[in-house]
Amino acid sequence: MRKVILGTIAACIFAGTAVYAEPIADRKAAMKNVGMAMGSLVKMVKEQMDYDPNVALLSFAVMNNASIGITSLFPEGTEMGIDTTAGPKIWEDMAGFNTAMVKFQADTAAAIAAKPADLDAFKAVFGPVAANCAACHKVYRLSQP
Numbered sequence: 675m676r677k678v679i680l681g682t683i684a685a686c687i688f689a690g691t692a693v694y695a696e697p698i699a700d701r702k703a704a705m706k707n708v709g710m711a712m713g714s715l716v717k718m719v720k721e722q723m724d725y726d727p728n729v730a731l732l733s734f735a736v737m738n739n740a741s742i743g744i745t746s747l748f749p750e751g752t753e754m755g756i757d758t759t760a761g762p763k764i765w766e767d768m769a770g771f772n773t774a775m776v777k778f779q780a781d782t783a784a785a786i787a788a789k790p791a792d793l794d795a796f797k798a799v800f801g802p803v804a805a806n807c808a809a810c811h812k813v814y815r816l817s818q819p
């Protein structure tokens with residue numbers, strides 16, 4: 675266990691000092707996790723799956739976690755390459771992109787803090803979280819075919 679924890683810490687330190695070896699792959703992986711977390715939340719909102727407060731909290735936590743530090747994975751020079759869908763607006767307005775990500779982080783943190791116990795409480799916090807996806811993608815992501 676101790677070894678695993680130390681290994682993880684070492685990996686984090688290494689990731690922090692690596693000169694963005696894989697920023698595009700890393701940010702895409704983080705967003706893919708956000709997308710997967712969204713999948714479960716949408717199923718519960720649409721009542722295709724019973725509401726489970728633990729699934730809700732875990733999914734919001736995955737999103738919150740992905741939002742932390744992700745904007746550092748958009749260094750100059752990674753505007754293009756291995757099928758990134760990041761839009762040019764990110765590099766034209768990095769401050770605006772950061773603000774949008776901070777808002778996503780705050781909304782997911784608020785959803786976690788609310789600890790929604792039932793479907794109605796969940797729907798109330800899900801809406802504001804979900805609004806972030808399209809709001810950011812519309813401006814900062816290339817339009818999808």
Ligand code: HEC
Pocket residue numbers: 698701702703705706708709712737757758759760761771774775778803804806807808810811814815
């Ligand atoms: C503040 C901006 C921002 C927010 C908020 C945001 N995204 Fe993204 N998302 C991006 C950007 C930028 C990309 C493109 C990354 C790339 O291809 O380099 C992306 C890509 C994705 C991808 C594609 C990942 C891949 O495999 O290439 C998915 C899926 C996704 N987002 C889902 C979501 C969902 C669901 C939400 C809301 C719960 C969300 N995003 C919120 C900026 C955002």
